[in-house]
Amino acid sequence: MGHLQIRELTGGKGVDVDFEALGRPETVINAFDAVRDGGRVVIVGLAPTSVAAPIEITRLVRRSVSVLGSFGARMRADVPEVIKLVARGQLSTEQLVTQRFTLENAGEAYAALSRGEITGRAMVVMDPSAK
Numbered sequence: 001m002g003h004l005q006i007r008e009l010t011g012g013k014g015v016d017v018d019f020e021a022l023g024r025p026e027t028v029i030n031a032f033d034a035v036r037d038g039g040r041v042v043i044v045g046l047a048p049t050s051v052a053a054p055i056e057i058t059r060l061v062r063r064s065v066s067v068l069g070s071f072g073a074r075m076r077a078d079v080p081e082v083i084k085l086v087a088r089g090q091l092s093t094e095q096l097v098t099q100r101f102t103l104e105n106a107g108e109a110y111a112a113l114s115r116g117e118i119t120g121r122a123m124v125v126m127d128p129s130a131k
Contacts, residue, residue, distance in 0.1 A: 018039070019031070039065055100122070
């Protein structure tokens with residue numbers, strides 16, 4: 001969803017917090033444009049070392065927007081909790097996976113990800129008969 005749609009849905013105000021998870025300059029800028037005055041942009045997506053996103057300094061200052069980096073989850077604590085939620089039926093992984101690729105097409109999956117064509121989550125399936 002683009003920042004204009006988010007602004008429309010929030011009566012022009014923007015959201016309190018926007019999490020950017022792709023590590024792409026255009027999604028960082030979109031997140032910045034989607035937050036309300038005084039809002040926060042939390043960047044968790046990783047990018048190659050030299051990739052930068054140009055943020056308008058005057059808008060940043062006048063709107064009092066905070067831009068924060070977060071490395072994300074605590075793998076040893078969070079993954080077992082997610083597995084428990086799935087096992088209890090409280091979280092469906094089917095809703096999270098939007099595309100599947102075979103192992104033979106893993107290169108195509110990475111290319112689609114690089115082009116920004118994957119929304120949601122994609123999965124490389126090692127055994128095509130497994131779901």
